[in-house]
């Protein structure tokens with residue numbers, strides 16, 4: 001099982017942003033979410049990841065199958081690159097960090113304190129964490145921020161390998177990731193209608 005989203009309505013700050021959105025993410029597949037700034041992509045991903053409840057509708061996924069990477073890299077500044085990956089590997093019950101180091105070309109940085117990395121290097125480390133989680137469903141919000149073209153290609157290759165291994169990915173991005181196999185889901189048509197005032201008459205009586 002991948003991820004099933006049915007008739008989902010979501011809100012931010014108490015205001016509905018998207019409504020009636022449904023999609024299925026099958027193992028081995030990727031969906032790229034597209035839509036203008038502020039439409040609700042982050043809110044959708046946070047809801048899918050279980051970080052906030054939906055207004056209505058359902059998100060179904062196997063228990064502990066999702067991993068979410070948001071805008072923050074989530075790295076520990078005082079730990080080295082290798083220690084960061086070892087930490088996350090332990091949290092998720094894995095031990096092999098080599099695949100993650102290799103996929104994001106972190107081998108020459110393993111002993112460096114993560115706090116001293118450049119923005120793009122931090123982002124690569126943040127994304128490398130995905131590989132040590134062993135979780136099949138990646139939920140990623142703007143994963144390529146700060147990445148140069150070479151690192152975007154590294155990321156695309158990591159996603160491709162993940163899909164080949166039966167994983168799946170739901171990704172919000174404004175750029176072309178170079179993943180033509182990904183299905184594109186435009187969220188614009190699901191923009192929530194503004195709430196109708198129901199006390200119009202009362203206000204003028």
Ligand SMILES: Nc1ncnc2c1ncn2[C@@H]1O[C@H](COP(=O)(O)OP(=O)(O)OP(=O)(O)O)[C@@H](O)[C@H]1O
Nearest residue numbers: 012013014015017036037038039040041042043044
């Ligand atoms: N605390 C809040 N109260 C009310 N509205 C909010 C609050 N926080 C965010 N919003 C609004 O919720 C809407 C959805 O935001 P969200 O971050 O999900 O959009 P997005 O599609 O991810 O945007 P972007 O492409 O810029 O990252 C935006 O219009 C935003 O201004």
